Amino acid sequence: MLNDGAVTNKATENDSKQWQSILILFAHPMIHRSNVNKAMIEAVADLDAVRVHDLYAAYPELYIDVEYEQSLLCQHDVIIFHHPFYWYAPPAVLKIWQDLVLQHGFAFGREGSALSDKCFMSVVTCGYDKDTYEESAVNHYTVQELLRPTEQMARFIGMRYMPPYIVYGTHRIRKRDIIAHADEYRSLLIALREGQIRVDDAQKVSKFNLLLSLLRGRER
Amino acid sequence: MTGSLLEQAIVYLGAAVVVVPLVKRFKFSAILGYLIAGIIIGPYVLGWVGQSSEEQTRVLHFAEFGVVMMLFLIGLGLRPALLWKLRVPIIGIGGTQVLLTTIAIALLALAFGLPAKAALTVGMILALSSTAIVIQILNEQGLLTTPAGRNIFSVLLFQDIAAIPMLAVLPLLAMSSANSSKHLSADSLIAHYPAWIQVGLIIGTIACIMLAGRFAFKPIFRLVAATQIRELFTALALLIVIGIAWLMQSLGLSPALGAFVAGVVLAESEYRHQLELDIAPFQGLLLGLFFMMVGAGIDFLLLIHRPLLIVLLVALLVLTKFLILLLVGRLFRMNMVKKTIFAFALAQAGEFAFVLFAMSLQLNVLTADIVSILVLVVALSMMLAPLLMIALDKWIMPRLSQQASSPAEQDTVENDNNPVIIAGYGRFGQMIGRLLMANGITATILENNSDHVETIRRFGQKVYYGDATRADLLASAGAYEAKVLVIALADQTKSLELVEMVKNQFPHLRIFVRATSRAHAYELMDKEVFSFERDTRLSALELGQSVLQQFGFHPYRARRATHLFRQHDKRVMHQLFEVYKENRNDYIESSKRNELIIAEILKADMAGEADSDYGWSVVLSDEEIEAITEDKADDKK
Numbered sequence A: 001m002l003n004d005g006a007v008t009n010k011a012t013e014n015d016s017k018q019w020q021s022i023l024i025l026f027a028h029p030m031i032h033r034s035n036v037n038k039a040m041i042e043a044v045a046d047l048d049a050v051r052v053h054d055l056y057a058a059y060p061e062l063y064i065d066v067e068y069e070q071s072l073l074c075q076h077d078v079i080i081f082h083h084p085f086y087w088y089a090p091p092a093v094l095k096i097w098q099d100l101v102l103q104h105g106f107a108f109g110r111e112g113s114a115l116s117d118k119c120f121m122s123v124v125t126c127g128y129d130k131d132t133y134e135e136s137a138v139n140h141y142t143v144q145e146l147l148r149p150t151e152q153m154a155r156f157i158g159m160r161y162m163p164p165y166i167v168y169g170t171h172r173i174r175k176r177d178i179i180a181h182a183d184e185y186r187s188l189l190i191a192l193r194e195g196q197i198r199v200d201d202a203q204k205v206s207k208f209n210l211l212l213s214l215l216r217g218r219e220r
Numbered sequence B: 001m002t003g004s005l006l007e008q009a010i011v012y013l014g015a016a017v018v019v020v021p022l023v024k025r026f027k028f029s030a031i032l033g034y035l036i037a038g039i040i041i042g043p044y045v046l047g048w049v050g051q052s053s054e055e056q057t058r059v060l061h062f063a064e065f066g067v068v069m070m071l072f073l074i075g076l077g078l079r080p081a082l083l084w085k086l087r088v089p090i091i092g093i094g095g096t097q098v099l100l101t102t103i104a105i106a107l108l109a110l111a112f113g114l115p116a117k118a119a120l121t122v123g124m125i126l127a128l129s130s131t132a133i134v135i136q137i138l139n140e141q142g143l144l145t146t147p148a149g150r151n152i153f154s155v156l157l158f159q160d161i162a163a164i165p166m167l168a169v170l171p172l173l174a175m176s177s178a179n180s181s182k183h184l185s186a187d188s189l190i191a192h193y194p195a196w197i198q199v200g201l202i203i204g205t206i207a208c209i210m211l212a213g214r215f216a217f218k219p220i221f222r223l224v225a226a227t228q229i230r231e232l233f234t235a236l237a238l239l240i241v242i243g244i245a246w247l248m249q250s251l252g253l254s255p256a257l258g259a260f261v262a263g264v265v266l267a268e269s270e271y272r273h274q275l276e277l278d279i280a281p282f283q284g285l286l287l288g289l290f291f292m293m294v295g296a297g298i299d300f301l302l303l304i305h306r307p308l309l310i311v312l313l314v315a316l317l318v319l320t321k322f323l324i325l326l327l328v329g330r331l332f333r334m335n336m337v338k339k340t341i342f343a344f345a346l347a348q349a350g351e352f353a354f355v356l357f358a359m360s361l362q363l364n365v366l367t368a369d370i371v372s373i374l375v376l377v378v379a380l381s382m383m384l385a386p387l388l389m390i391a392l393d394k395w396i397m398p399r400l401s402q403q404a405s406s407p408a409e410q411d412t413v414e415n416d417n418n419p420v421i422i423a424g425y426g427r428f429g430q431m432i433g434r435l436l437m438a439n440g441i442t443a444t445i446l447e448n449n450s451d452h453v454e455t456i457r458r459f460g461q462k463v464y465y466g467d468a469t470r471a472d473l474l475a476s477a478g479a480y481e482a483k484v485l486v487i488a489l490a491d492q493t494k495s496l497e498l499v500e501m502v503k504n505q506f507p508h509l510r511i512f513v514r515a516t517s518r519a520h521a522y523e524l525m526d527k528e529v530f531s532f533e534r535d536t537r538l539s540a541l542e543l544g545q546s547v548l549q550q551f552g553f554h555p556y557r558a559r560r561a562t563h564l565f566r567q568h569d570k571r572v573m574h575q576l577f578e579v580y581k582e583n584r585n586d587y588i589e590s591s592k593r594n595e596l597i598i599a600e601i602l603k604a605d606m607a608g609e610a611d612s613d614y615g616w617s618v619v620l621s622d623e624e625i626e627a628i629t630e631d632k633a634d635d636k637k
Helices: A036-044 A066-075 A092-101 A148-156 A175-193 A208-219 B005-025 B030-041 B053-077 B080-085 B087-111 B116-127 B131-141 B147-175 B195-226 B230-250 B255-266 B272-296 B300-305 B307-331 B336-346 B352-362 B368-403 B407-411 B427-438 B450-457 B471-476 B492-505 B518-526 B537-550 B555-584 B590-607 B622-630
Strands: A022-026 A050-054 A078-084 A119-125 A165-167 B420-423 B443-447 B463-465 B484-487 B510-515 B532-534
Touching (some): A022 A036, A022 A066, A036 A078, A036 A119, A066 A092, A165 A175, B030 B131, B030 B272, B030 B368, B053 B147, B053 B230, B053 B272, B080 B087, B080 B255, B116 B147, B116 B352, B131 B147, B131 B336, B131 B368, B147 B255, B147 B352, B195 B230, B195 B255, B230 B255, B230 B272, B300 B307, B307 B336, B352 B368, B427 B443, B443 B450, B484 B492, B510 B518, B518 B532
Parallel strands (some): A022 A050, A022 A078, B420 B443, B420 B484, B443 B463
């Protein structure tokens, strides 16, 4: 499946011209034990103009090829961090990736504007249910709040931050729901790719899941 | 003494073996020991040698070969690039020193009532210092590679070169003394040719030596090295040095200079260390003989008859040279420490003086009584040289270094010895060497496969041919200055031998060893060497990891599995060290023991080790989940 880490999907000549290209930076250290993430990634891996880049597969030694990563970023319009939420943060490889790839002079600084105006989005899976991410509950903050460092990272380097797509309760999720999420993820990426979602609209909502249902409602 | 060759050998060797260690015991230079040994066996104490002057000239001739070999070795230590770097000190400092000292001493000689030409001759001759003594002392004190040592060396080099034109000038000075019948190169093969042909031949010869060193010697070395017969290499080394000396001598040139040129040319060769090793013992012995001859040659009768004059002259000579050296040091902006070492080291007259005095006597430039006095003065000043260096080392340097040990000064101690020595440069050693070099850490490489050496050198690395298990080779590769020794030999016995030797002789070296087998690793652990790596282990694991991936393991999972196994393997290795130790002294065959150990390993592997990575994919029981979701005021996550 994604063992070679980066599956490029060549879009057909005509369509791909207007399409937004999407780069998914996927980070899961133990994909063979994951249910939800695995299903989601598999659901989008074959999409044209979508590139799934499995960071743990590409860098099992956690030694990041910075130049290559930067060139990948430059080639895509939409950048997605897709990962489980570990202690309210992405897994280690994504942090190393951030530290090294988003360098001064590339992503920020006087001459660092390589990523400005690209769209950014987080796709996060959480073990616990949504209602644990409330002020009164164990997790105390919402996932959106907990994603602030990532959000600010995107803003700082001039990317347009879109609300996250969140999957809750993966510890005891039902097979049905997994399939539903995988489908939804696929439609979301298709909509992004084909420009059906305007960033301005997206920025109005707190969570992509909502927007997507609106979108689907309109279609029907 | 007019004994047989064997008897003579016994006298010289015996004197050296008895006296030198005694002197060394008091931490004095070995040269002083040889000089004292010479005095003891000489005509004024035991009278065993030096009675017949004919005898003595013969031995001296033989002993002068020590100087030739020394210059060859010096040349070997000097790569042409370094020589080029030293061109300013050689010509500048050396030239200034020789010029100023010649003038000063000549003026003094005039003041003593010598005629102008004789005074100039004396000035020239006494301007030279003793290469043999100074280099030996600097070597003993480890000063040769310091900047001060370089300056001193440059001056000595200039003097050695300057001695040649001096030999040529002496007859010219003699011309007017109506005794021009004797010519410098009277015994030279080419003496009957006109001057321009002579010059051409001389230049041609030196060019030939350089060309031969560059192109002809290498294949010969390789051929001889390939025979794996050690003494053949020694024979070849001696043949080269003696051959060049003979060639130069028959052209009426300084054999020492020829040897030096050959040395410099060969300094770039990968056989340099081996050559150094083979020549060094001969050089040491012959030089020792030379110093003994100097000791035996001191005319104590003269000293007893005119003690005041002699002492005054020695003092005057040393003081004059010392002051001028200080002045030169100042002109060339040496700091206090360097200047002091410089002046102390070079304030004596040199062995060339004996040759030049003898010649000027023949040419009637100087009279016999002046020559005998001056020869005694020179000998005494040479005796004084090691004493001066002891004084410098014991009393003066400690004070100076207290005054001026600013860090900036320390920094200037440049030394092109590499911090790492890699023994064995096969595929394993190469990896290490490349990694280090890519990270700016330079290594000296020792390899005893001559074909290998050839190939690697073509890529511009510093590789030397030789057997790393020899202490002297290691020492000449800079083991005293290096910090780390990487033993990457494929031969287990040799590797262990080297570990043992290094632990005894270079205990400061940190050793890193390639273990070629599990048994080898245990032997190393037994010797308390723990920085080793079994040479096939990591590459096998790496390949195994690829196989895991082929079976659908995600690369990161395969990596972690490999890591886990690696840890487990290491632990088992250490556990089984105990088994190894228990059985070590039993009379079990080693193959049986290995079998036993492998069985234990397999047992440990089957027991397996728990995968402790569940933090990344929590599988909670339903109750746990219920507990957390319901009791929302619980802990985090």
